[in-house]
Amino acid sequence: MASNFSIKHQPGFTAIAATCFVVLYLPIAVLVIYAFNAASSTSEWGGFSLRWFQSAYQNTQVIDATLRSFQIGSIAAVLSTIFATMAALATTRTASYPGLTFKYAAINQPLMVPEIVTGVALLIFFSRIKIFTGYSGLGYLIAAHTAFCIPFAYLPIRARLENMDLTLERAAADLYATPWKTFRRITLPLLWPGILAGLMLAFVISLDDVVITEFVKSGGQDTLPTYMLGQIRRGITPEINAISTAFLLLSVAIVTLFFFVSRKRD
Amino acid sequence: MATAEEVAKAAERRDVRDRWLLSAPALLVIFLAATGPLLIVLVYSFLTPGAYGDVKWQFSSDAWTSVLLERDIFDDTLSLAAAHVTIFLRSIKLAVVTTIATLALGFPTAYFMATRSEKTRDLWLFLITIPFWTNLLIRTFAVLQIIRNEGIINTILLKLGIVSAPVQILYTDTAILIGMAYVYLPLMVLPIYASMEKLDFRLVEAGYDLYATRFRVLRRIIFPLVKPGVIAGSILVFIPALGAYVTPSVLGGGKNMMLSNLIELQFGQGRNWPLGSALSITVMIIVMVALLAYVRNAGKSGVRHG
Numbered sequence: 001m002a003s004n005f006s007i008k009h010q011p012g013f014t015a016i017a018a019t020c021f022v023v024l025y026l027p028i029a030v031l032v033i034y035a036f037n038a039a040s041s042t043s044e045w046g047g048f049s050l051r052w053f054q055s056a057y058q059n060t061q062v063i064d065a066t067l068r069s070f071q072i073g074s075i076a077a078v079l080s081t082i083f084a085t086m087a088a089l090a091t092t093r094t095a096s097y098p099g100l101t102f103k104y105a106a107i108n109q110p111l112m113v114p115e116i117v118t119g120v121a122l123l124i125f126f127s128r129i130k131i132f133t134g135y136s137g138l139g140y141l142i143a144a145h146t147a148f149c150i151p152f153a154y155l156p157i158r159a160r161l162e163n164m165d166l167t168l169e170r171a172a173a174d175l176y177a178t179p180w181k182t183f184r185r186i187t188l189p190l191l192w193p194g195i196l197a198g199l200m201l202a203f204v205i206s207l208d209d210v211v212i213t214e215f216v217k218s219g220g221q222d223t224l225p226t227y228m229l230g231q232i233r234r235g236i237t238p239e240i241n242a243i244s245t246a247f248l249l250l251s252v253a254i255v256t257l258f259f260f261v262s263r264k265r266d
Numbered sequence: 267m268a269t270a271e272e273v274a275k276a277a278e279r280r281d282v283r284d285r286w287l288l289s290a291p292a293l294l295v296i297f298l299a300a301t302g303p304l305l306i307v308l309v310y311s312f313l314t315p316g317a318y319g320d321v322k323w324q325f326s327s328d329a330w331t332s333v334l335l336e337r338d339i340f341d342d343t344l345s346l347a348a349a350h351v352t353i354f355l356r357s358i359k360l361a362v363v364t365t366i367a368t369l370a371l372g373f374p375t376a377y378f379m380a381t382r383s384e385k386t387r388d389l390w391l392f393l394i395t396i397p398f399w400t401n402l403l404i405r406t407f408a409v410l411q412i413i414r415n416e417g418i419i420n421t422i423l424l425k426l427g428i429v430s431a432p433v434q435i436l437y438t439d440t441a442i443l444i445g446m447a448y449v450y451l452p453l454m455v456l457p458i459y460a461s462m463e464k465l466d467f468r469l470v471e472a473g474y475d476l477y478a479t480r481f482r483v484l485r486r487i488i489f490p491l492v493k494p495g496v497i498a499g500s501i502l503v504f505i506p507a508l509g510a511y512v513t514p515s516v517l518g519g520g521k522n523m524m525l526s527n528l529i530e531l532q533f534g535q536g537r538n539w540p541l542g543s544a545l546s547i548t549v550m551i552i553v554m555v556a557l558l559a560y561v562r563n564a565g566k567s568g569v570r571h572g
Contacts, residue, residue, distance in 0.1 A: 007471050008381040010374070010484055017378030020371050024397050024451065027408035030418055034411065043416030083292035090288035097282045106293050110300045114509025114553060116526040117546045121303035123533060124310055124543070127320070147299035150292050208401045211511045211526075215533075225403050232407055232516055241411075244404045255399045259392055 032248065035241035042238055052242035062243060065227040069207055072138060072223060076145035077153070077203035083146070084153035084202075085195055089187075092161040110148040118148065119215030126216060136218045144216050145206045152205045153198035156262055160194025197262040200254050207251075304550070311543035319537045329540035333548055350528070357525040358552075360439065361507035364446040365454075368503050369496065371447070372454035376495075377488075379455070380462035391459070398452035406516045409445045410436065413517075437519035445513040450506065454499040461495025493563075501560045505553050525549055 035053070039046025056062050084107075091103050110118065126140045168190070172182040210225045217226060224247065231240055311329050313321040331337070334354070336347035379390040397405065412418050415432035423429045435441050465488065473483040489496075511526035518524070523531075525545065532542030 005474075007467060007474055010377060010480060013374035013377050016371060016374040020375045020451065020455075021393060023448070024394075027412045027448070028397070028400070028405070031404070031408040031411055042411060079295075083295060087289040087292035090285040094281075094285065097285065099282075099286065103289055103293065106296060106301065107289075109296060112505075112553070112557060113300075113304065114505060114526075114549055116509045116511050116529055117304070117307070117550050118300055119511075120529060120533065120542060120546045121307045122299065124539070125303035125306050128306075143295070143299045147295050150296055154292075204399055208403075210403050214511075215530075225401060228403055228407070229512065229515070232403075232410070236407075236410075240407065244401075244407060247401055247404060251400050252396060255392075255396055258399075259395070263388070 028248065031241055032245050034238055035245040037238050037241075040237070042236055042241065052238040053246070056239050056242045056246070059239070061222070061227060062224070062239075065222045065224045068138070068221065069223040069225070072141050072145055073203050073206040075142050076149050076206045077199050079142075079146045080149035080202045081153045081157075081195060081199045084150050084198055085157050085191070087150070088154055088157040088161050092158055093164075093166060107154055108151050111151050115209075115211040118144075119212045122212065123215040130218075138221065140216050140218075141213060141221065141223075144212055145209065148209070148212065149202035149205050153202040156197035156201060157191065157194040160191055160197075164190050193261050197258055200258045200261070204251060204254055204258075307543045307546055311540055311547055313540050315538045315540050317537075319533070319539060321539050326540065329538070329544040332541055333544050353523050353525060353528050356439065356522075357508055360442055360446065360524065361504050361510075363443060364450060364507045365500050365504045367443070367447045368451050368454040369500060372451055372499065373458055373496070375451075376455050376458035376462050376492075379459050380465065387463075394452050394455050394459070398456065402449050403512055403516070405449050406445050406513050409441075409448050410516055413441055413444060436517060437522065439518070439522055441517040442510075442514050442522060442524070445517040446507050446510055449513060450503045453502040453506070457498040457502060458492060458495040461492040465491055497560055497563050501556060504556055508552060509549055 034042055034045075036048050036050065037046055038049035038051060087103070087107055091100060091107075094100075122140075122144050126144075129140075130136050164187075168186050169182050172186050173179075177185070208225065209223075210229055213223050214226050214229070217223070222230070224243070228240060228243060231237075310321055312325055312327065314324040314326045314328070316322050331344070332347060332350075334347055334350055335344045336350075337344055375394075379387060379394070382390060410417075413435040414420070415434065415436065419435070420429075420432040423433065435444070469487055469491070470483055473487045478486065509526050510524055511530070514522060514524040514527055518527075526549075529542050529545045529549070532538045532545065536542070
């Protein structure tokens with residue numbers, strides 16, 4: 001009896017955990033299955049078919065919104081990753097200096113405020129600028145996405161930097177490498193996995209955003225999530241399931257990649 | 267000639283200056299497209315609504331008065347605005363219940379994950395991370411398909427003869443609650459797991475050696491040690507739940523508004539931007555209070571855990 005006693009056991013915990021994992025995946029599984037439904041309604045099964053994928057692919061609004069999402073996402077991800085890398089270099093591997101705490105707070109500020117508040121704030125601010133300058137392009141969405149992606153890109157880059165000591169950089173400097181050369185040949189290659197992880201995280205966060213985009217976008221600037229929100233509010237067709245399934249596949253691919261990049265130790 | 271000390275000081279000053287220059291672009295973008303506009307919201311909350319949206323540049327504290335009060339149109343007396351109070355209480359209640367529900371489910375899940383062997387832990391972590399990274403709108407939509415009248419839950423209940431007509435879950439507070447608990451669960455599990463992973467099970471063993479029961483070990487040893495993770499998870503769930511927009515819009519229908527929907531209304535049909543601004547600031551104040559409580563708690567427990 002005593003030999004079977006497991007110190008790690010807690011009654012019911014395994015059952016709750018199992019339920020959690022099932023419940024997390026069940027709705028997603030149903031959603032994906034119904035994307036392959038031949039019937040026109042989402043409440044009955046009419047056999048296997050790819051018709052809803054085809055119909056989504058032929059829907060110019062869907063394609064437009066997807067391309068816009070990718071455009072905003074890639075520009076915002078690249079910009080926020082560059083800025084986050086610079087900021088991470090400026091805030092790690094140093095003794096505390098005046099303003100360091102302020103920088104941490106400022107960089108993480110977008111995480112502390114509910115999205116709805118940021119959305120409203122940007123709506124007001126950008127509508128003023130629109131009246132003032134007459135410009136109403138994608139620039140506003142890109143600026144907004146870059147701002148809220150910075151703290152996400154910053155996380156893995158900072159984590160990576162904190163695990164790198166300055167020995168190699170000091171050695172390079174001893175061998176008369178210029179600061180720029182040291183950065184290019186030593187710091188950047190070592191930091192690269194963190195930067196890649198930050199880039200992917202920023203891209204996914206931008207791609208997923210609904211609330212801020214909903215408030216900032218001008219007419220005809222729907223991204224894929226805001227287009228889907230509009231459709232879901234109007235009533236659902238299996239086409240939304242098909243779009244969601246494609247979107248899911250992309251997210252899972254990126255997470256898998258992220259997992260391997262950020263877990264790689266050397 | 268500069269002394270060595272002066273040279274070192276100058277180098278340090280240069281280093282700090284360079285570090286400011288390096289962080290300038292990130293700080294500037296965040297100030298322009300996140301922090302700065304919040305100040306404008308504060309200014310707008312003290313202005314007069316314009317006839318077609320936007321504002322007139324005329325000071326007024328009406329917006330702040332009408333966050334919770336309403337003026338009688340006949341005798342000008344102030345009374346509690348029942349509609350707003352209802353929405354405030356509903357939002358806070360739903361956010362608190364969501365936090366408790368995700369904690370009740372997430373704590374055992376994190377414990378389960380942390381007690382697996384080193385090799386399989388990564389797999390479980392991966393399984394929690396996927397939903398976390400999956401679009402929130404898509405996950406909400408997935409919940410909608412499960413709980414609606416023609417959904418899988420009602421179909422099973424009808425087929426088994428447990429109910430004779432579909433149970434109306436969609437477009438109720440329960441639907442919002444189920445949806446929020448579902449989408450925010452990973453946010454609770456991940457920080458608790460991070461604390462739990464570092465848990466030293468020799469302490470648990472010591473507890474059993476001293477004849478503690480399982481529940482006592484859980485309450486007096488495990489829970490206090492992972493408390494920072496529990497607090498972090500609760501904050502991570504409470505903040506987005508309080509300001510939730512997507513979940514109540516999709517699962518709550520038009521009637522069951524939460525704070526975010528009330529705010530959106532003021533910038534749309536309501537055409538009362540100052541009131542929308544005042545409501546936004548109010549949401550932020552509630553969040554700040556929650557964050558301060560967190561910082562104070564984290565500070566206290568930080569002493570013991572280094």
